Amino acid sequence: MQGRPPSVDRLKPAVLALLLAALITLPLADSVFRVPIQVSDSLEAIVIGARYPSSWSLLAESAQFSSTTFRPMRYEQARWLLQGAEATGLTLNTVFRALHAALMVMLVLLFLVAIRVRRWIDIAAFAVAFPVLIGIHTFAAMLQEAFPVNHFAEVGVCALAVFVLAQQPPRWFFPPLICALLAFALSVIESGAMVWVVAICCAAAGMRGMTRSSVVAATVVLGVYLLVRNALDISSPGIGGHGSGFGGTFYSPEELTRRFGAHPLGFIAYNVAGGLASLLFSEPRQGVYSLAIAWKTGGPHPVLIINLVSSIATTALIVWYGVTHLRVGRAAWSDTDRMFVVACAVMVVNAALNAAYIKDEIISVGGLFYAVAAFIAVRGLLETIPQRRRVASALITLFLMTDAGLWTFRAAGVHYVLRYDAFKTRNDWIEVLRPDKREDWPTDPQELAITRRIRDEVIVRSVASPSFMPRWADRYWVE
């Protein structure tokens, strides 16, 4: 356009994308916020966070809490949020759940920054990729995380932040910032290693912001982390550390040990391949192939068909982009091609983290990068339209409309899944402080006071009973 700088033209699509994302994300944040504090993985961590006289003593002690995990910031953050609730007078549910919702908003914002919507054609690609981001099963699994602070979302935020930094021209503060993000992610959960993986992939793909000093510094941080784990005698959970599926059946940890403990290699290969297949085709889930179950029982659920078709279509697009754009060689890759390579590499490496067991949350970082790859592939396809015949253009449009429609349907279902989760989570509190089981009540007065406070807050929290939601939703949105 004449008389206007190009940045003004870029602003409109960027603002429109932000507006679209905000209007879809904020109601979703509300659904995340409505889920009460969970009993299963949250209550204990919160109580522990409050038990220690100082943050330092908690930090020192938390290193010894488990023989297979090293997650000191899990308890520290719970402690800080407790103190935040005291200082502000807000309820504990408000403070803890607001952070869950805020992390989800941060993920969406970082995704927007990462894909860089600048042209009108980007908006069309965004219209497909954004529902992919929200609708992929790993995203819903991440939002349902039961920890007091959503550690998988924190790792996702750190990983996307590193990816965004790698797209920028190098700055002096990038190495320390990347190290800080990695150290923080590693201190909340083992999947934090994905932040290092993203940094390495960015460097290998030649992204300009990821300098050698950043890579070396990040590798040193990872090395120190591994040394600390080793010094504290913390091992990684092996097969049998967690339940996981095989074929059409979900096995308990004991069953897995019996079945695969002596010869684990085949099961490890199954898990790694299954993790990647889960990202690319939405099957298996937690290691279980619903297709195998449908084969036995006849008639698959509609949710399975919707998930499979949408994922296959998008994965086909990603493969098409890779085949048509990457064969020119690394030196000739565009910035977008490098982003695409990083996204695909992160998915593959993330799948390898499933070696011992498959869990949707573990591949949640891969799910974020799947959406990035989808954006690049869709935009790549749209850019070919002017060179194509009208019939081909119409068919491509129809294909993308259908794909976007299916993903949008999946994404809308996240509201249902979260509300269902809120109902179940609220009802879990029934078992806490039961009047007829006073012998199970905490003996420590402070612990009892916190437990009672959270329970009282949860009881008055309004949630949606599945009975008041559409009856068909289970078949179309819940696997």
Added chain:
Amino acid sequence: MTAPGIVSAPETKVAQHKLGSAVAAAPIAWLLVSTVLVIAAWVGYRPFMTPADLTLPEAAGVRDHLEILRQIESGVDPNRAERVRSGLVRPGEYVMTPLEAAVASGMLDTVQFLQHHGARVDATTLPGLLCFAKQQGAPDIEAYLRQQAPADFAPGCKGVRLPWTD
């Protein structure tokens, strides 16, 4: 010169706009529905949410145990018959006790939960509840209720008034 059937350069921008709009149709539809729901919530209409005036029998009928607990702890009588909206446990709207609603829904754990929190299972309520359980085809509830009955209790549906007529 553009080959036949291929979009020419001047048409490209228009074509891309049309294409973009078509591809974005589904997300925009979602956006509109989402916006309508948010606006509806602002004016007090909350579809897909548990109604604020949920009665105790309704909470029992939809197996909302924490809501049952909340209402009982706030002083609601666990034996009082109240309205149960149509579609929750029966096609029509009826007045029934929380225990009757739980039996009508066929949920043994809710029956036990209610009994545990003060709902009466005694000589006055047992015949009706047993009769409902039998009629509903809920053998687990029937067996559980029989265990509560005294040894000389002779169950029968004669003279028992059902809370519904359909």
